[in-house]
Amino acid sequence: MNTFDNTESLSYYRATQKYDLRFAPLQEDIEADVVVIGGGFSGINTALELAEQGVTNIVVLEARVLGHGGTGRNGGQIMAGIGHDLDKIEKHVGSEGLKNIIAISNDGQKIIKERIAKYDIDADFCHGYAYMAFNKRQEKTLVQWEKDFREMSPDDEIELLTGSAVKSVIGSDAYGSCLKYMGGGHVHSLNLLLGEAKALTSYGARIFENSQVTSVEYGERVTVRTGTGSVKASKMLWACDSWLQGMEPHLHKKTINTQAFQMATEVLPDDLIEQISPIRGAYSDIRPVIDYYRVTNENRLLFGAATDFIEHTPADLFEWNRQRMLKIFPYLKDVNIEMAWGGWMAVGENLFPQIGKIPGQDNVFYVQGYAGFGVTPSHIICKVLAEGMLGGSDRYDLMSSVKHADIWGKDYFRQAIVSAGKTWHQLSGYWTGRR
Numbered sequence: 252m253n254t255f256d257n258t259e260s261l262s263y264y265r266a267t268q269k270y271d272l273r274f275a276p277l278q279e280d281i282e283a284d285v286v287v288i289g290g291g292f293s294g295i296n297t298a299l300e301l302a303e304q305g306v307t308n309i310v311v312l313e314a315r316v317l318g319h320g321g322t323g324r325n326g327g328q329i330m331a332g333i334g335h336d337l338d339k340i341e342k343h344v345g346s347e348g349l350k351n352i353i354a355i356s357n358d359g360q361k362i363i364k365e366r367i368a369k370y371d372i373d374a375d376f377c378h379g380y381a382y383m384a385f386n387k388r389q390e391k392t393l394v395q396w397e398k399d400f401r402e403m404s405p406d407d408e409i410e411l412l413t414g415s416a417v418k419s420v421i422g423s424d425a426y427g428s429c430l431k432y433m434g435g436g437h438v439h440s441l442n443l444l445l446g447e448a449k450a451l452t453s454y455g456a457r458i459f460e461n462s463q464v465t466s467v468e469y470g471e472r473v474t475v476r477t478g479t480g481s482v483k484a485s486k487m488l489w490a491c492d493s494w495l496q497g498m499e500p501h502l503h504k505k506t507i508n509t510q511a512f513q514m515a516t517e518v519l520p521d522d523l524i525e526q527i528s529p530i531r532g533a534y535s536d537i538r539p540v541i542d543y544y545r546v547t548n549e550n551r552l553l554f555g556a557a558t559d560f561i562e563h564t565p566a567d568l569f570e571w572n573r574q575r576m577l578k579i580f581p582y583l584k585d586v587n588i589e590m591a592w593g594g595w596m597a598v599g600e601n602l603f604p605q606i607g608k609i610p611g612q613d614n615v616f617y618v619q620g621y622a623g624f625g626v627t628p629s630h631i632i633c634k635v636l637a638e639g640m641l642g643g644s645d646r647y648d649l650m651s652s653v654k655h656a657d658i659w660g661k662d663y664f665r666q667a668i669v670s671a672g673k674t675w676h677q678l679s680g681y682w683t684g685r686r
Contacts, residue, residue: 262592263515270445277459277480284308289490291322292629300637302454309456324594335602359627372446379532380435392684407434437533489617493595506597513555514572514591539676562669607651
């Protein structure tokens with residue numbers, strides 16, 4: 252079981268939620284074509300993709316409220332790409348398959364923009380992103396990224412900046428260079444989710460909150476039971492990510508949970524926001540364990556990170572996040588921190604999202620393991636997953652062919668395993684141009 256301690260505190264996203272969507276618990280026995288377990292980006296987006304293709308008899312079961320997990324606790328970054336280090340999956344998909352995955356890796360942000368326009372979603376979308384480098388090793392990585400980004404997004408403004416030119420993107424002396432990418436940006440992720448859920452219900456899909464699943468029976472017709480009702484369906488989707496809680500043994504073995512933490516400042520004056528972020532954008536450095544931050548439409552700074560080496564929950568999230576922020580923006584020492592929160596994310600051994608079918612169950616699908624990189628990728632991943640649920644596609648076959656190792660000992664040694672993983676990735680960053 253996950254224990255949250257002080258990470259359950261109010262998040263910026265919940266405090267600034269614009270959609271008053273509330274759904275009753277499931278309290279009867281019903282039937283559907285598709286039942287989805289999980290009311291985050293994965294569950295809602297896959298369901299919406301299916302609904303747009305005419306499959307509308309869908310039931311979504313959420314144990315708490317929509318966006319309670321990572322969807323409502325993330326950085327809201329609209330980034331390029333799908334996974335972390337894509338070379339790790341080349342052995343599964345081959346060089347041509349890897350090229351095909353890279354070719355669609357930017358489609359997530361396109362889908363987000365299209366959704367916002369199509370369904371008139373009020374989610375504070377803003378263009379502007381920068382990948383930040385502390386040293387010359389990282390700058391060499393950004394030089395290669397600039398070439399890659401120009402191939403993926405030839406119509407977007409992409410520019411590598413060094414020295415004093417970095418100040419035109421960010422008000423910090425911490426960095427030596429940056430890659431400005433104006434095709435990316437940031438979004439209020441919870442309002443995006445709720446807007447997508449509202450769109451889903453317009454097709455006739457049914458959503459039930461506070462409906463914890465107690466058991467699942469596989470078969471030609473899957474039966475999903477809660478404490479007060481059940482759903483029988485022809486197809487099923489596991490979309491729980493870090494909240495799976497061991498319900499599906501095959502999936503449980505493939506990921507391990509880790510934590511990230513964020514804070515939101517008080518509302519800041521326009522001139523201070525202009526100093527922090529001349530592009531009013533979102534940022535991340537390129538270390539294996541990153542700092543990520545952005546400004547909001549009401550002039551707050553959101554700043555997030557995870558512990559660098561040892562996995563633990565800081566005793567004081569406000570002060571821990573504040574000290575991370577001050578390393579980048581020391582002139583914010585007198586700024587008040589109004590909110591601090593944390594959340595879980597599911598990580599697989601290869602840091603690549605996992606989609607496919609439960610072995611031996613052709614009508615039971617799954618998606619999980621975004622490794623903290625899910626806001627944008629979830630939108631293209633779930634489109635591909637929906638193609639698989641609708642009968643298959645070449646890119647579903649490609650992405651579901653990636654093999655994912657079991658993580659042994661995770662139930663007993665989670666903290667030690669995550670700490671070892673962080674340490675390894677941080678150290679390896681020195682020879683991969685990420686440290």
